[in-house]
Amino acid sequence: MPATYAHLRFGREVLEKLPDHIKQIIMSEPELFTIGLQGPDPFYLVISPFFGVRQRIRKNGFDNHAASGLHFMVPASRVAERSGFSAPEMSYIYGMICHFALDREAHAYIIEEAKKPEHVHAQIEMEFDRRLLVHDGKDPLSTRLTDGFIPSPRNTAVILQFYPDTNYPDLHAALVSTVIVNEIFLCPGKLKRNIVRLLITIFRLNENTWHHVMSEHPAPQCAETNRVIAGFYKSAIDKAVLLCTDFEKCAKGEKDWDELYMYNFKGIKTE
Ligand SMILES: [Zn+2]
Numbered sequence: 001m002p003a004t005y006a007h008l009r010f011g012r013e014v015l016e017k018l019p020d021h022i023k024q025i026i027m028s029e030p031e032l033f034t035i036g037l038q039g040p041d042p043f044y045l046v047i048s049p050f051f052g053v054r055q056r057i058r059k060n061g062f063d064n065h066a067a068s069g070l071h072f073m074v075p076a077s078r079v080a081e082r083s084g085f086s087a088p089e090m091s092y093i094y095g096m097i098c099h100f101a102l103d104r105e106a107h108a109y110i111i112e113e114a115k116k117p118e119h120v121h122a123q124i125e126m127e128f129d130r131r132l133l134v135h136d137g138k139d140p141l142s143t144r145l146t147d148g149f150i151p152s153p154r155n156t157a158v159i160l161q162f163y164p165d166t167n168y169p170d171l172h173a174a175l176v177s178t179v180i181v182n183e184i185f186l187c188p189g190k191l192k193r194n195i196v197r198l199l200i201t202i203f204r205l206n207e208n209t210w211h212h213v214m215s216e217h218p219a220p221q222c223a224e225t226n227r228v229i230a231g232f233y234k235s236a237i238d239k240a241v242l243l244c245t246d247f248e249k250c251a252k253g254e255k256d257w258d259e260l261y262m263y264n265f266k267g268i269k270t271e
């Protein structure tokens, strides 16, 4: 669910409710938490002049969203254990848990709605971002959503441990691309908006791509999806708090993994 602002804001709300010791870990490594909040979405956004490279990295995004939460969390718990549950690794995991909790709750509905002729997947997610931005008193057209998302070599190296199927250059490309793509799609003015529209037509990218650009006006057909997703967003908060709080115990084998991890990032039960 590449609704960048929704995931960012969701993570901040979960953070407020977490126990102090977890809060401290996250506050000491905010960049890794911020990157974790976007989950495997950066793999979707990769740009590369080489088609083969782009396809390889994007496949990672699709595979990770289709796999269950357990598929990520069990190996991640080993990474955490090896690091002695140190702050950089844990902060990334806590971000990932937040992303998972929101995706799991809302994504099945979005995927189903997107099958209707009046809807486009990316538009449903973007319109929800718009609603939250307006609610928070921010300008949806000019607010940059990647502040704090820092794809430094050090952060990339920490995150690489969680994706043994990928390599440093690919992962770094995905993270850097996330910032660049968000920058390209940030269109506060008409001129840039028209240029981006033209480029999307020239490169024959689909309608879904266009809906990564924030709409000038709210789309009326998304009023209902916004209302429903807002409900999912709310109900996922306490679940994310619980999953974060229990993670270390589950990693140490003191507690069973939560049922929610049997679902994938699309909200489908796969285990
Ligand atoms: Zn989605």
Ligand SMILES: [Zn+2]
Residues within 6 Å of the ligand: 001, 002, 038, 039, 040, 041, 065, 099, 103, 265
């Ligand atoms: Zn996602």
